[in-house]
Amino acid sequence: MQKELVRANAANAELRGCRNDRWYPRFHIAAPAGWINDPNGISHFNGRYHVFFQHYPYSSTWGPMHWGHVSSEDMVTWRREPIAFAPSTEADLDGVYSGSAFEHRGRLEVFYTGHRWFADRGEAREVQCRAVSEDGVSFEKLGVVIDAPEGIGDFRDPKVWRIGEIWHMVVAARSLENRGQVWLYTSTDLQNWTFEGVLFEDPDPNVFMLECPDFFPLGEHWVLLYGPMGTAPRGFVNRNAHNSGYVVGNWAPGQAFEPLTEYLPLDWGHNFYAPQSFEAPDGRRIVYAWMGHFERPIPPQLTDGWSGQLTVPRELTLNPDLRVRSQPIAELERLRADSTAVGTLKLEVNEERLLLADADAVEIELSLDLAATTAERVGLRVHETPDGTHTFVGYDAITHRVVLDRRLTGQGDRGHRAAPAGGGENLRLRILVDRGSIEVFVNGGEAAISSFSFPNEGPRSVTISSEAGTAAVDQLTIHTLRSIWPAE
Ligand code: FRU
Numbered sequence: 001m002q003k004e005l006v007r008a009n010a011a012n013a014e015l016r017g018c019r020n021d022r023w024y025p026r027f028h029i030a031a032p033a034g035w036i037n038d039p040n041g042i043s044h045f046n047g048r049y050h051v052f053f054q055h056y057p058y059s060s061t062w063g064p065m066h067w068g069h070v071s072s073e074d075m076v077t078w079r080r081e082p083i084a085f086a087p088s089t090e091a092d093l094d095g096v097y098s099g100s101a102f103e104h105r106g107r108l109e110v111f112y113t114g115h116r117w118f119a120d121r122g123e124a125r126e127v128q129c130r131a132v133s134e135d136g137v138s139f140e141k142l143g144v145v146i147d148a149p150e151g152i153g154d155f156r157d158p159k160v161w162r163i164g165e166i167w168h169m170v171v172a173a174r175s176l177e178n179r180g181q182v183w184l185y186t187s188t189d190l191q192n193w194t195f196e197g198v199l200f201e202d203p204d205p206n207v208f209m210l211e212c213p214d215f216f217p218l219g220e221h222w223v224l225l226y227g228p229m230g231t232a233p234r235g236f237v238n239r240n241a242h243n244s245g246y247v248v249g250n251w252a253p254g255q256a257f258e259p260l261t262e263y264l265p266l267d268w269g270h271n272f273y274a275p276q277s278f279e280a281p282d283g284r285r286i287v288y289a290w291m292g293h294f295e296r297p298i299p300p301q302l303t304d305g306w307s308g309q310l311t312v313p314r315e316l317t318l319n320p321d322l323r324v325r326s327q328p329i330a331e332l333e334r335l336r337a338d339s340t341a342v343g344t345l346k347l348e349v350n351e352e353r354l355l356l357a358d359a360d361a362v363e364i365e366l367s368l369d370l371a372a373t374t375a376e377r378v379g380l381r382v383h384e385t386p387d388g389t390h391t392f393v394g395y396d397a398i399t400h401r402v403v404l405d406r407r408l409t410g411q412g413d414r415g416h417r418a419a420p421a422g423g424g425e426n427l428r429l430r431i432l433v434d435r436g437s438i439e440v441f442v443n444g445g446e447a448a449i450s451s452f453s454f455p456n457e458g459p460r461s462v463t464i465s466s467e468a469g470t471a472a473v474d475q476l477t478i479h480t481l482r483s484i485w486p487a488e
Contacts, residue, residue, distance in 0.1 A: 001138065004086035008066055012057035012083065020304035023436030023454050026361035026483045027335055029053070029288070029310040031068045032080060035060050035301070036308040038157075038212060038274035039288040040067055041084075041101030044281050045108045045136045049075050051288060052084055053310065054098060060307040062294065065095035065115070071136065075286075075313055076334045078484045084139055089114065091127050091144050098157045098212055098274065099128075108133040109190060111169065113156035114144065124153040128171060130190065146185065146193050151176050157212045159276070160190075163253055170199060170213045172226070180207040180228055182215070186253075199224070199257050200247070206230045212244070212274040215251075218285055219318035222251040224259075225266065225275055225287075236401075236418050237265055241295045242273045248322045261322050267311075268419035269404060269450035271437070277316065285316045286329055291437055291450060299411040299454045300436065311450055312432060312439060319446075327445030328432070336363065336479040345473035347378070347466040355380075355478060358459035364431045366464075367475040368395060371425040375469035377403075382433050382462050383455035385410060390463075391453040393431055393440055395421060397469075402429065402442050404449045410456035419447035426474065432481075433462075 001009075015033035030036060034057045041052040048071045055068035069081040085096040091114030099112030110131040117124050128146035133139045146169075148155055154174035161168055169185040180202040185193040202210060210226035217223075227244040237243075246266055249259040266275060267289070275289035292298070292308035301307035314326040342355070356362065359382070368378060379394010392405040401418035421427055422443045430441040433453075440449040464473070 001082070002086065002088060004088045005083055008057045008083045008086045015057070015059070015305050018305045020300070021435075023300045023304065024306060025309045025434045025436065027432075027481050028291075028312060028434055028437065029070055029078060029484070030306060030308065031055050031057070033060070033305050034058065034307075035062050036068060037062065037290050037292055037294075038098045039276045039290060039310050040098050040112070041110055042276055042278040042286075042288060043101040043103060043108065044278070045103045048073055048136065050101065050108070050136055051310070052101070053290070055083065057083060060301045060305055061297075065097055067096055067112070069137070074331055074334075075329060076331050076484065077486050079487075080485075081137055084137070085112070085131070089141055089143070091116070091129055097126070100159045100276065102160065102162075104190070108136045109160075110139060111145070111158040111160050113158065115156070126153065126155040128158045128169070128193075145191060146171070154209050159214050161216065166253065168253070169193065170215045172210045172213050174209045175201075178208045179205065180210040180230065182210055182213040182224065182226065200259070202228055202263075204228070204231065206232065212276065214275065214277050216277055216279070216285060218248075218316060218324065221248050221260070221318060221322065222257065223248055223316075223318070223324060224257065225277070227273055228263070236268065239417065240270060240273075241293065244273050244275055244289070246324055248318065248324070264323065266324060266326060267448045267450050268417050269439075269448070270406075270413065270415065270417055271452050272311065272450040284329070286313050287316055287326065288313055289450070291452060293413075296413065298452060309437065314445070314448070323446070325445040326448050327441050328430070335481045335484070337482050339477060339479045342476040342478065345464070345476060347375070347464065347471040347473065349470055350467060352463050352465040354461060354463050356462040359433060359462050359480075360435065360460070361481040361483070362433050362462070363479040363481055364433070364462070365475065365477040366429045366431065366473065368427045368429075369425065369472040369474050370395070370427055372472035373397070373466075373470065375466035375471045377467040378465070378471040380431065380462055380464055382431070382438060382460070383410065383453050384461045384463060385456040385458040387456055387458070389456050391438060393429070393438060395427055402427070402440060402447065402449065404438060404440060404451050406451065406453060409453050411454035412452055417449055417451060419449050422446055
């Protein structure tokens with residue numbers, strides 16, 4: 001193994017020894033220790049699913065990027081693999097940045113961005129690089145395939161896919177006029193790439209970069225997914241330091257992309273960025289995203305030796321109204337260890353009921369009859385510890401939205417997020433609670449909210465409450481969830 005990788009794996013193992021697990025995920029992909037950001041190279045190869053991620057194995061802060069790696073037969077339980085890439089070449093000495101992977105002729109092909117930073121000039125140089133693997137675990141770097149265009153510093157995150165005999169690649173670029181663009185390249189041999197033009201430019205002149213572009217067919221249309229940099233908050237949208245969303249449109253090879261929607265969020269939570277999708281062997285479009293924060297340290301980063309996790313895998317489908325629906329892949333139900341059907345409930349005015357005294361990793365399915373509910377807010381206090389701190393997840397009748405409220409959360413950032421509650425009289429929530437995060441899926445994935453939530457010391461209870469009115473719960477089921485790491 002290359003000496004940089006030996007050193008990185010050894011450092012990671014040493015840091016692992018200092019990890020504190022109070023918030024370490026049970027059913028989300030995370031590094032054994034250290035920092036992670038974007039999911040990379042999600043693929044199926046040699047009978048296993050592979051997920052890589054941006055990783056700094058030496059400490060829990062961002063640093064020269066490596067690619068961490070895990071693999072799985074079923075996307076339910078995972079095996080940790082050695083770190084796949086470390087900075088080692090002239091092109092990637094300051095970071096092996098994000099990219100994609102796919103199987104081709106019995107090998108795993110990887111395209112990533114080689115990052116260089118020249119502090120004296122305050123300039124980045126980013127190029128697209130290729131690597132291959134025979135076994136999916138150790139890789140040979142094949143060098144630069146697309147050089148940095150003259151004057152373009154931000155040029156990264158290649159996502160490659162195939163149509164017939166032609167390979168296509170989208171890359172994010174900051175144009176000479178400081179506009180956020182997605183560039184399209186094609187190739188017939190994966191080595192020589194031709195620039196086809198600008199596939200998309202964000203209409204907002206303040207947006208200067210569209211990180212991690214992903215472009216794929218869904219239903220009868222094409223979806224362009226990206227992380228616009230330079231956005232300002234707009235009501236409930238773009239509230240985060242880094243936001244991601246999508247545009248749905250029409251496209252065919254050789255033609256211009258014709259957007260049919262405005263930019264829409266794929267997730268309304270605090271911590272959802274750099275989503276990357278892949279096509280599973282059965283044709284499903286599945287996405288993972290990063291839950292993290294670039295601008296402010298999260299609590300485990302300060303004290304626990306790790307930072308960042310991925311979301312659960314979500315299957316994407318397209319609704320007739322051109323909204324992308326995302327819900328946990330069906331396989332995740334296999335994580336359920338014990339299930340308790342609480343059934344129907346009628347909560348009186350201001351009633352509270354303890355559901356779980358100590359929830360480590362749970363999934364809660366809650367269905368509300370809104371027509372028979374008069375409460376202003378009805379929902380769950382999760383991650384509630386004996387000192388009373390908690391995170392609230394539920395329905396807010398005043399705004400007719402589903403809220404995730406961290407005003408009284410134990411540790412970390414505060415604030416709330418609110419997603420549309422849909423048009424029906426029945427509201428279905430599926431809530432995945434891990435040790436340091438919460439993901440909420442509304443009405444079968446019409447909307448999702450993914451946020452960190454770091455509880456204080458002590459058992460973590462779950463309580464259902466109805467505020468200033470009654471609540472009619474049609475169905476309530478609680479599942480405890482297993483770990484995705486059988487060996488740990
Ligand atoms: C997005 C990003 C990518 C880049 C990577 C570096 O989170 O900034 O554009 O490739 O992270 O870690």
